[in-house]
Amino acid sequence: MSYPPLLQNPGGDGPQIWDPYTLPVNDNVNPYCFSVDLNGAYYLQKGKMVAYYGDMRFSGIGRGVLDRVLEQNFNSPLHASDWVVAEGRGKLLLADRAYDLNSYDLEDGNLTVRSGNLLAFEPSLRLKQSIIPGFLTLLGTGKFVAASNGPVHFVEPPVRVDPEALVGWADCPAPCHHYDHSYLHGVIGGIRHLTGIGGASGEEHQFEFIGAGQVLMQSSETVMAEKSVGVVGEQSAVPHQQPTQAAPGLGNLRDLGRQFGL
Amino acid sequence: MVAYTGQMGFKKLTGGGDGLRGMVTRRLTGERMEVMEVKGQGTCYFADKATEINLVRLNGETLFVESDNLLCTEATLRTGTSFTGLNGMASGNGLFTTKVEGQGWAAVTSNGPAVILRVAQGLPLRVDPGAYIAHTGNLNRALKSGAGWTTLIGEGGGEAMQVEFTGEGLVYVQPSERLTFGGDA
Numbered sequence: 459m460s461y462p463p464l465l466q467n468p469g470g471d472g473p474q475i476w477d478p479y480t481l482p483v484n485d486n487v488n489p490y491c492f493s494v495d496l497n498g499a500y501y502l503q504k505g506k507m508v509a510y511y512g513d514m515r516f517s518g519i520g521r522g523v524l525d526r527v528l529e530q531n532f533n534s535p536l537h538a539s540d541w542v543v544a545e546g547r548g549k550l551l552l553a554d555r556a557y558d559l560n561s562y563d564l565e566d567g568n569l570t571v572r573s574g575n576l577l578a579f580e581p582s583l584r585l586k587q588s589i590i591p592g593f594l595t596l597l598g599t600g601k602f603v604a605a606s607n608g609p610v611h612f613v614e615p616p617v618r619v620d621p622e623a624l625v626g627w628a629d630c631p632a633p634c635h636h637y638d639h640s641y642l643h644g645v646i647g648g649i650r651h652l653t654g655i656g657g658a659s660g661e662e663h664q665f666e667f668i669g670a671g672q673v674l675m676q677s678s679e680t681v682m683a684e685k686s687v688g689v690v691g692e693q694s695a696v697p698h699q700q701p702t703q704a705a706p707g708l709g710n711l712r713d714l715g716r717q718f719g720l
Numbered sequence: 721m722v723a724y725t726g727q728m729g730f731k732k733l734t735g736g737g738d739g740l741r742g743m744v745t746r747r748l749t750g751e752r753m754e755v756m757e758v759k760g761q762g763t764c765y766f767a768d769k770a771t772e773i774n775l776v777r778l779n780g781e782t783l784f785v786e787s788d789n790l791l792c793t794e795a796t797l798r799t800g801t802s803f804t805g806l807n808g809m810a811s812g813n814g815l816f817t818t819k820v821e822g823q824g825w826a827a828v829t830s831n832g833p834a835v836i837l838r839v840a841q842g843l844p845l846r847v848d849p850g851a852y853i854a855h856t857g858n859l860n861r862a863l864k865s866g867a868g869w870t871t872l873i874g875e876g877g878g879e880a881m882q883v884e885f886t887g888e889g890l891v892y893v894q895p896s897e898r899l900t901f902g903g904d905a
Contacts, residue, residue: 473774475890477838490832490895508851509837509893511844553851553895556832 512548571626726762794824850897857889
């Protein structure tokens with residue numbers, strides 16, 4: 459079998475050409491593209507597949523036969539309709555808007571990540587919704603892939619992070635808000651805060667982490683579009699987000715529209 | 721062009737640079753390209769929105785590339801328009817694609833460095849239409865639908881349209897997806 463002699467630099471090797479045998483196994487192809495050696499099932503965010511070799515099926519979550527499997531992994535409220543299951547065998551390439559991708563191995567651990575940053579995870583992990591709105595928690599043993607704008611940095615607490623630069627954290631017992639009180643104090647501070655007159659630095663509010671653990675930061679303040687993870691049922695003492703995403707043209711049906719994929 | 725050193729002359733080539741026939745074809749097919757010709761001596765720098773640039777060396781093969789992704793070619797290469805069939809339309813990439821043939825270098829842009837995937841006998845490849853940028857070699861493309869009745873009620877797999885490549889050649893895929901009708905149905 460002969461291949462066209464393409465892309466060979468006269469004096470060099472030329473760029474790497476991949477096929478199913480040379481593609482990395484559950485590792486990055488380049489900083490922006492991740493190759494999954496699929497044999498069974500894998501959960502991924504909708505629309506993040508760029509290419510695949512082999513025999514695969516992509517199905518939406520929350521229907522039919524799959525529901526039984528899901529009960530074991532998906533403890534996030536109904537319908538994570540932004541998630542799909544890839545089933546089959548082959549090599550699957552994932553990417554997300556040319557953002558940096560990283561895979562993380564959890565060993566009987568926990569990691570909380572911004573919902574928009576989580577791209578894919580092994581079915582051996584359990585996905586739950588964090589008490590902190592907009593974040594998802596992964597528990598158990600396995601590998602997952604997360605995207606970030608710019609490479610991820612691991613920082614040990616105690617640390618205060620800009621909210622927009624926070625990707626997630628592992629094992630930290632107490633993530634909390636931190637305001638520079640003195641700066642926002644009193645009448646002058648209030649005016650500063652509301653109007654920006656007199657020099658609001660834009661950095662008066664941070665997330666603070668203490669205790670033992672790891673904090674994941676991205677090197678940019680571009681926040682990934684938040685993925686709806688389903689709305690927590692209203693119940694006293696349960697913090698919940700206002701359902702914000704009203705499907706266009708659906709008035710106040712709000713989350714219902716998303717469940718139907720509109 | 722972003723900069724040059726030396727002596728350069730720039731000339732606009734009307735309608736994509738394939739003469740009158742090419743111009744008419746491009747008008748008709750909507751595969752429009754603004755093309756200019758650079759002549760002279762020195763170094764000329766090309767760039768486009770800080771996207772990644774992939775160099776493709778052609779030795780008589782044909783490169784099929786989305787016109788948005790073609791940055792520049794050597795004058796020894798010919799560009800033309802090729803009919804991709806209904807596959808292109810359904811994937812939002814248009815009915816036509818740009819064809820580059822001859823001997824020389826072409827520069828292809830991509831959002832993030834392109835991943836080059838080999839297709840051979842028994843190794844078909846399926847690609848998200850939004851991530852496809854170019855291919856070379858003797859490949860057939862066919863639109864595959866992963867959509868079933870569940871897509872209609874919004875519980876689909878999110879990958880309703882895929883382009884399947886069979887034959888022998890190389891496919892260039894970018895680690896990002898254009899907003900297309902098919903890629904994010």
